[in-house]
Amino acid sequence: MFAAIASGNPLQLSTEVPNSNGLQHTIILSSTKPKSYSHISLFILPNVTFPPEFAATVYFKLSPTEEFKLFGYLALEKPSAIFKVKLPAAGTISTNDYPDGLGEIDMDDDDEPSSGAIPSSNISELIIGISIEPREQAMLKLEEWKAKQQIEGSGSALIVSRPGQGNISTPGQLAKRYPQLTQQLAAKIVQHAYNYLTGFLDPEGNVSIKRFDSWWEKFRVRLENDGQFLDEVTKD
Incomplete structure (x- = not known):
């Protein structure tokens, strides 16, 4: 039903997940080439008729042991979205870089990467979760998410960390x-x-x-x- 493409890599289809507590589809991006910025395109497949009374909320996490975090949605009027993922290089520590384990995902970012971008690590562990739910319920969840980001001052980007790193929220x-x-x-x-x-x-x-x-x-x-x-x- 869904597919994702990480820039410079093959298309990868979603897998249905039975008894998954709401997340009916997942996509595990593998064999992803290291890039300063990796743009991920997520979309509903062309042959799928998506019901207008439903929406698909989109979640990300960096390893199977983490919890999914909400980052956007797909729907009949929005069959695709582009996410810009930035992950620092493993072992890279300097005054101008983020240490290994900290990354950022921006919702629906169409900007081209800048020439001075921070080198990124392989994002093969990136997992996308997709939950199809009633539209009203999904939109309410997204509004609550946006309001929370504004209160916390993080805008449209959320910090995703590898296990043991912890998040920065203040x-x-x-x-x-x-x-x-x-x-x-x-x-x-x-x-x-x-x-x-x-x-x-x-x-x-x-x-x-x-x-x-x-x-x-x-x-x-x-x-x-x-x-x-x-x-x-x-x-x-």
């Missing part, structure tokens, strides 16, 4: 695990604010607090849409 946890990377992030944010606000200095070198509020609103929106713009922030 700024303090991020700073503790990646102190130098956090410092670099803070410096980029401060520099971006400085670049913007210096355009509104009065003769005495002051800036209205309304200008700061305006910067923050624009910055927040842009960060949600494309956080990679911070890589381009430099001193004017």
